[in-house]
Amino acid sequence: MIAPGATIGIIGGGQLGRMLALAAAPLGFKVHVFDPHASPCAADVAASFTRAAFDDVVALERFASACDVVTYEFENLPVGPLANIADKLRPGTASLAIAQDRCAEKSFVEEAGGRPASWRKVDGPADIAAAVEALGLPLVLKTRRDGYDGKGQAWLRSADDVERVWQELGGRPLVAEKAIDFEAEFSVVLARGEDGALAFFESTRNIHEDGILRRSELPAGALIEAQVAEARRQAGAIAERLCHIGVLTVEFFACADGPLVNEIAPRVHNSGHWTIEGAATSQFAQHIRAITGLPLGSTALRATRVTMDNLIGDEIDRWPELAADLDAALHLYGKGAARPGRKMGHVTRLG
Numbered sequence: 001m002i003a004p005g006a007t008i009g010i011i012g013g014g015q016l017g018r019m020l021a022l023a024a025a026p027l028g029f030k031v032h033v034f035d036p037h038a039s040p041c042a043a044d045v046a047a048s049f050t051r052a053a054f055d056d057v058v059a060l061e062r063f064a065s066a067c068d069v070v071t072y073e074f075e076n077l078p079v080g081p082l083a084n085i086a087d088k089l090r091p092g093t094a095s096l097a098i099a100q101d102r103c104a105e106k107s108f109v110e111e112a113g114g115r116p117a118s119w120r121k122v123d124g125p126a127d128i129a130a131a132v133e134a135l136g137l138p139l140v141l142k143t144r145r146d147g148y149d150g151k152g153q154a155w156l157r158s159a160d161d162v163e164r165v166w167q168e169l170g171g172r173p174l175v176a177e178k179a180i181d182f183e184a185e186f187s188v189v190l191a192r193g194e195d196g197a198l199a200f201f202e203s204t205r206n207i208h209e210d211g212i213l214r215r216s217e218l219p220a221g222a223l224i225e226a227q228v229a230e231a232r233r234q235a236g237a238i239a240e241r242l243c244h245i246g247v248l249t250v251e252f253f254a255c256a257d258g259p260l261v262n263e264i265a266p267r268v269h270n271s272g273h274w275t276i277e278g279a280a281t282s283q284f285a286q287h288i289r290a291i292t293g294l295p296l297g298s299t300a301l302r303a304t305r306v307t308m309d310n311l312i313g314d315e316i317d318r319w320p321e322l323a324a325d326l327d328a329a330l331h332l333y334g335k336g337a338a339r340p341g342r343k344m345g346h347v348t349r350l351g
């Protein structure tokens with residue numbers, strides 16, 4: 001067990017790192033952020049900050065030697081440079097390596113007994129044509145690596161557009177996925193402790209717009225509620241097979257014939273932000289507990305109705321009105337420029 005007073009290293013300095021740091025403080029931990037940017041928003045609430053590239057092996061080793069345990073809040077990190085700090089890293093590099101390659105991820109999900117949407121590996125336009133043959137149209141094409149918030153994705157609606165879509169996505173390795181006619185989306189946010197204990201948060205209904213999470217809400221509705229047990233079985237099996245320590249999120253499509261895995265995030269997740277106010281232990285506190293070897297906290301609900309709305313781009317300009325709303329728990333990430341599509345904050349309401 002890593003006792004309070006120790007220092008937790010967080011690789012990645014975005015809003016997830018910021019909320020992890022804020023959750024580490026009440027447990028008496030200090031946080032050291034590692035990020036290549038000049039002033040990442042997590043560094044504003046951390047005791048120490050190392051500014052270095054994610055593949056700077058020397059800086060990573062120096063950083064790790066100043067920390068008692070190291071975690072990450074961002075999955076598109078190069079895995080190779082982490083080899084020398086692997087003994088301090090929780091979760092380990094297996095979770096990272098699997099989650100950052102959509103093909104490796106889908107194969108892994110299948111091996112773990114999970115059910116992803118039908119997919120094909122794509123290394124060129126001929127593979128796209130073969131995927132159209134096998135899966136039908138429309139198809140969604142996603143870059144195998146580096147996608148987030150719906151970036152690096154394109155829909156293929158006509159076989160005439162194969163070449164255009166291949167170019168549009170930069171001629172990079174892709175995965176082709178069957179278009180899923182889902183009824184709803186939800187995720188399983190779980191924590192796995194060092195001893196293998198699993199704790200599951202309630203599953204919200206997740207509403208996306210243009211590939212980006214707009215809102216999470218509870219109750220999630222009868223269809224999702226009926227599928228949560230099976231989804232937890234799949235997500236738990238994935239966590240176990242990864243020997244994952246910490247919070248892990250698995251996104252699901254709720255379909256008429258049961259849940260389909262969309263993707264894995266080896267970390268705290270936007271669809272779990274509501275737990276800060278809505279659960280006895282937040283996903284952030286739970287992650288800190290898991291990686292330090294503390295007992296996992298209670299995931300009990302504090303309210304029966306919860307909504308979490310993201311503040312995306314210039315929606316952040318509504319902050320004065322939201323700050324005056326007595327029913328709104330306002331979270332601003334301190335990120336600076338409100339570029340379109342950028343997650344700037346969120347608002348949670350319990351009712």
Ligand code: ATP
Pocket residue numbers: 117140142147148149150151177178179180181185208211212213251262263
């Ligand atoms: P994030 O980082 O926000 O989770 P991402 O860039 O990794 O997003 P995905 O989760 O793969 O992207 O897709 C984003 C959204 O696009 C999904 O939540 C869903 O609404 C839609 N989508 C993705 N794949 C499919 C599919 N095969 N069929 C139908 N809709 C899809």
Ligand code: MG
Pocket residue numbers: 251262263
């Ligand atoms: Mg997603």
